[in-house]
Amino acid sequence: MNFDKLYINGEWVKPHSKEIIEVENPANKEIIGSVPAADEEDVNLAVAAAKEAFKTWQFSSMDTRIELINKLLEELKQQVDLMAETIVKELGCGISFAKNSHVLPYLDDIxxxxxxxxxYEFQEKHEDYIIFKEPVGVIGALTPWNYPLGQIIKKLTPALLAGNTLVLKPSQKTPLVAFLLTEAIDRANFPKGVFNLVSGRGSEVGNVLAKHKDIDMITFTGSTKGGIEVSKLAADDVKRMSLELGGKSAAIILKGADKRLALMKTLDKVYLNTGQSCSAYSRLLVPRDEKKEIENLILEMTKDYKFGDPADADRVIGPVSSQKQFDKVSYYINKGIEEGAKLLLGEVPKESKGYFIGPTVFTNVTNDMEIAQNEIFGPVLSVIPYDSVEEAIEIANDSVYGLSGGVFGPEEKAFEVANKIRTGTIVINNGSQLHKAPFGGFKHSGIGREGGKYGLEEFLEIKTMFI
Known part of the structure; x- marks a missing residue:
């Protein structure tokens, strides 16, 4: 699946740069496609197109915007299987997970x-003033490799519906599905310049977008380190920023909890997508006197998760995404052993035909260890015992991150504990994160929200008119 053109001003155009980026299948290390590696000149053309298009798109009727997004949705529905299969090949997750977690929920999100x-009310009329909610302008969207379709949709849909225009730079690791999305946009006949795609390296295309004088807002999803770098580049122009960054979320099992439910929710978060989710429950806090029972349940329940070729519909845990990710996760597994944690499950990864790392569970973990403080982004769980609920809350909050979490136990107590956790989202017992609700983090986990009306409002400016 090779793409040799960029999408600028409503047309597929040859890039100024002659360089390409090869896309690797992490399951077998084979090259499965390529995309252009755009340069600054390509970015300038895309931004200029978006800037020109904004002059009219900002005043387009809501009926027009809704009609076009509906057309896009219908186009995407026709290629669900193709998008899922592409995500399997470029990311390495299982085919059923790709379809049911990477594609279909995000079509629902549209x-x-x-x-x-x-x-939505874009005007608020008061006795002597009116509040108008207007589009920000030209949006630069930088999206991650771990949810290569969903994170584009979470940004593109509200941004365009709000009347903004957009320049997208997808991850260089998983760009192919972004090109499939762009083909659907082209078929839906969006006005020229409203949406533009420039693939390339973050150090080149991403940085140019972040500091470009004609970009009014940057929306970024990725690592906290990457978000800080982008923020610094964007700061000179006082750009609007929306950042969805890393996490080190804690699941707390209280006494009286349904342990199997708690572990099903936790292990799904840690194992599916091979742990490559910012909201993974990578710390499991358990009552000290129930620790052994819970560890035995982890061993038993992990057997339900199969590991292997992501193209096999019966297997749900594939490889991590790249050599870089394999090396990073391997480092933390070795570091956990060095720090004195005990491997309850798993082993130090070995090189193979793909970047495979099996389910890994550490016990005897203390919260000051690197494996408990740093985002690993792999199928690695740290079991941390606590002696009181107050200590569990303290451990959960002892993190620079605050993105997600879970509390499992008697409902009243679970609500009480959840209200004391400093995190943007939290699940209680059998609850689930919903795309229609806002998602985002406290502390180093980001700025702003995606999803629901709060996600829409990230792409709106407030104007007050006095009358």
């Missing part, structure tokens, strides 16, 4: 935004 926009 519909959620359409539902929200239909009822």
């Amino acid at each position: 519909q959620n935004h359409l539902n929200i926009i239909g009822d």
Whole structure:
């Protein structure tokens, strides 16, 4: 699957740069495609197109915007299997997970935004003033490799519905599905310049977008380190920023909890997508006197997760995404052993035909260890015992991150504990994160929200008119 053109001003155009980026299948290390490695001149053309398009798109009717997004949704529905298969090849997750977690929920997310926009009030009239909610302008969207379709949709849909134009730079690791999305946008006949795609390296295309004088806002999803770098580049122009960054979320099992439910929720978060989710429950806090029982349940329940070729519908845990990610996760597994944690499950990864790392569970972990403080982004769980609920809350909050979490136990107590956790989202017992609700983090986990009306409002400016 090779793409040799960029999408600028409503057309597929040859890039100024002659360089390409090869895309690797992490399951077998084979090259499966390529995309252009755009340069600064390509970015300038895309931004200029978006800037020109904004002059008219900002005043387009809501009916027009809704009609176009509906057309896009219908186009995407026709290529669900193709997008899922592409994500399997470029990311390495299982085929059923790709379809049911990477594709279909985000098509629902488009519909959620359409539902929200239909009822949204863009004006608030008061006795002597009116509040107008207007588009920000030209949006630079930098999206990650771990959810290569979903994170684009989470940004593109509300941004365009709000009347903004957009320049997208997808991850260089998993760009192929972004090109499939762009083909669908082209078929839906969006006006020229409203959406533009420039693939390339973050150090080149991403940095140019972040500091470009004609970009009004940067929306970024990725590592906290990357978010800080982008923020510094964008700061000179006082750009609007929306950042969805890293996490080191804690799941707390209280006394009286349904342990199997708690572990099912936790292990799904840690194992599926091979742990490459910012909201993974990578710390499991357990009552000290129930630790052994819970560890035995982890060993038993992990057997339900199969590990191997991601193209096999019966297997759900594939490789990590790249050599870089393999090396990073391997480092932390070795570091955990050095720090004195005990491997309850798993082993130090070995090189193979793909970047495979099996389910890994550490016990005897203390919260000051690197494996408990740093985002690993792999199928690695740290079991941390606590002696009181107050200590569990303290451990959960002892992190620079605050993105997600879970509390499992008697409902009243679980609510009480959840209210004391400093995190942007938290699940209680059998609850689930929903795309129609806002998602984002406290502390180093980001700025702003995605999803629901709060996600829409990230792409709106407030104007007050006095009358």
